[in-house]
Amino acid sequence: MNWPDLSMGGYGFYVWGSYLFALVAIVWEVLSLRHRKKALANEARRAVADDDRPAAVRTTVLRGSTNETTS
């Protein structure tokens, strides 16, 4: 151990500060991606759930969602 205590001769704030920021950046990236994946997962599940309902109901839903794209 070459630094006596957390304050590291006064530089502690800067050293721990920068590593804290690094940790925050990495954690944010991982969490945001997990959130995005979860959102996609249940979107896929909802699309699958649409298939099980009787066809008549489903087509109305789909027609509603198709927007007339002028070619």
Add this chain to the structure above:
Amino acid sequence: MLRWIVWRDLILAWRRRSDILSTVFFFVIVVSLFPLGIGPETQLLRSIAPGVVWVAALLASMLSLGRLFANDYQDGTLEQLLLTPQPLFLVVLGKVLAHWIIAELPLVLIAPLVGVQFDLSKQTLWVLFVSLLLGTPILSLIGSVGAGLTLGLRGGGVLISILILPLYVPALIFGAGAVEATIIGVTPAPNLYLLGAFAVVSLLFAPWAASAALRISLE
């Protein structure tokens, strides 16, 4: 063919003269704001003059870039320009040259006049004029890439600035550096040479990139 495109844009700009004036007035107003913000001490003003004039030129050209392709895009003439039997980068070069004459040349001509507000010596004003003359083509050339990429996108104006301003940094550094060199009595030659070199590089790459951008945006 090139001269027809330039001629067409000049006629169009002449018919809408207010656009040219608005860019020039924007430039003059932005430059004149700084002494109001910073105070009238001539020594201080003289030291900030190069940066202020160059940044104002950058922002003014950013304003007019949005219209470079947008009008032609809306009324369908841009598609026709893509279908001319000439290579596309010639078309882009024509548009950029026309844009430079319409939007940038007035700035270059009026800059020395505005420089007088900053108590710059005649020699410095002359170098300011030369540096802008060399630098503004870079603004139009690289700007045309941004204009091509953001064609038809919402929030196009702001988007162009984010894309293009970082690419203007070398032009700003060498351009403003040249003027500052003359203020402190050093020869501006190296800065101007580097500025010229950067202009040549942009002349080579920008039209190719802009025509690629146009093809992509018009797909």
Add this chain to the structure above:
Amino acid sequence: MRGDRRLFRGLDLSLSPGTYVQLTGPNGSGKTSLLRILCRLLEPAEGEIRWEGANIRSLGEDYFTAVTYLGHRPGVKDELSALENLTIANAVNGVEVDTENASGALQTMGLAGRERLPARFLSEGQRRRVALARLLVSNTRLWLLDEVLTSLDKRAVGLVRSLIEEHLNRGGIAIVATHQELELSAGVTKRLELTT
């Protein structure tokens, strides 16, 4: 392909001079995309297009000397007069057109007396006629017209029909996306139906 969706597949046809192809199909079936692919505004995902045996991509810019494409938007500048629009559009294409036969073309398109008027005073139909006047002055052999008959009155449609007939007689090819039946007296008529 548009986005990640395939519009049409297995399209294989060859057109001899003097053919008129009427392109029909509901919205979003890819009519415009097909026309844009034919004039290289859009690259096909697969397959290739050949003009006189040579792949149009390898032909590069020369291919455009043989093609005129008129899209949804007429491509007319508001500030320029009809005459200026016509002459400059052609000059940019490298076809110098003197003012006489330019205004002649405008007259045949029924724009007599309005040649010098800035285009912003023209109606949508008149603007469309200025665009169509380009067909008179350019000697291209392949015409790609995308819904050009909309906002045109009966007489103008008749005009366009005769234009296409002349074009076919000269050995040209015209691919027109439209729902109006043009009973052409000249050339071979083919119908291309795109389904979703």
Add this chain to the structure above:
Amino acid sequence: MKLYKYASPAMFYPVAGKMIPWFAIPAALLFAVGLYVGFFVAPTDFQQGDAYRIMFIHVPAAWMGMFLYVLMAIYAGIGWAFNARLSSMMASAIAVTGAMFTLLSLVTGAFWGKPTWGTWWAWDARMTSTLILLFLYAGFIALQAAIDDPRRADRAGAVLAIVGVINVPIIYFSVQWWNTLHQGATIRLLGKPSIAAPMLTALLIMLAACWLYSVAIVLVRLRCIILEREQNASRLAEVNA
């Protein structure tokens, strides 16, 4: 040409899934080892005391920021030239991580500058260039966000990335020139006479950790992008079925 057709996104999705743990776990391990060496083995610097330990995160972050930008431009270029959607998706996946590393290097640089130079931001040549690199990343991400059609977004991004990559050396040179012109040579952050062995090993370990971490995180984001795009495609196909 067959190679790129084979690597279609749908096929690569499971492959990426299997690869992620192989990069994530070693990354975590190396981070731990690097930090241990950096904090416990490396001696206190006689000149800067312990402030220099920020170097172990600052320098790898800066290198990763630059390296990922070039990698992004290459993937975007390949995606555009060969019409390979997967390669373009890879470029979009890299962009955010590259920007994060660049931002991280800026913040840690400022944290390091405060004790050594007394100011948070000293317009040091390399820091300024890193700042501009962050703007280039922001431009790429903003452009891709502004375009709805994924195909156009990929190709527009590719043009911007290529123009950017051509400009990066010019920008670095001009900032260097500008810096020496105005300030003379400031002490460089890394300009220590000799780097003690443990410091160098810690630095290299941390760099490897950052690289492994980047690969893992980029693959995760790639899978999200594949899902989002294939999702739309499958939904559109379903609508037309």
